[in-house]
Amino acid sequence: MQDIPINWWAVLAVVALKFVLGFVWFGLLFGKQWQALSGLTEAQMKAGMPKAIVTDVAMNFVMAWVLVHAVRYAGATTWPMGAGVGFFNWLGFVGALSLSGTVYGNRSLKLWALQNAYECIALVAMGAILAVWS
16 A cells, blocks of 8 residues: 555644534534434433444544555545545445445435435535645
8 A cells, every 4th residue: 555644733623624514413403304214312422422433533534544555545635626526435435335324224224315415515624625735
């Protein structure tokens, strides 16, 4: 594997960005809609929140670390190039895999769209930032 220099401040910044974007997306904009589509009660959500937050932050870090490698391997040095890397990583991995799971599990396509719009926006923004800052 090629040695990739990593700006850890940039990685931490995009981890924080994704977390904040998730709070805005699910906490302020679409939380009630997500809850209804997920079939979770308020009590279930509150009970699972600490574990979910820890998992989310850890996986956001993994996602940022992998994405910075994809950005560097792609040679992306401008924000549009980085945004493209983020989009294609969402499309080929997150979107494709989660859609298959949604269809096989006979789950709501509205829920898939709500969750994946957030993931796509987050990965595009993360890719753009990592391309110019890392």
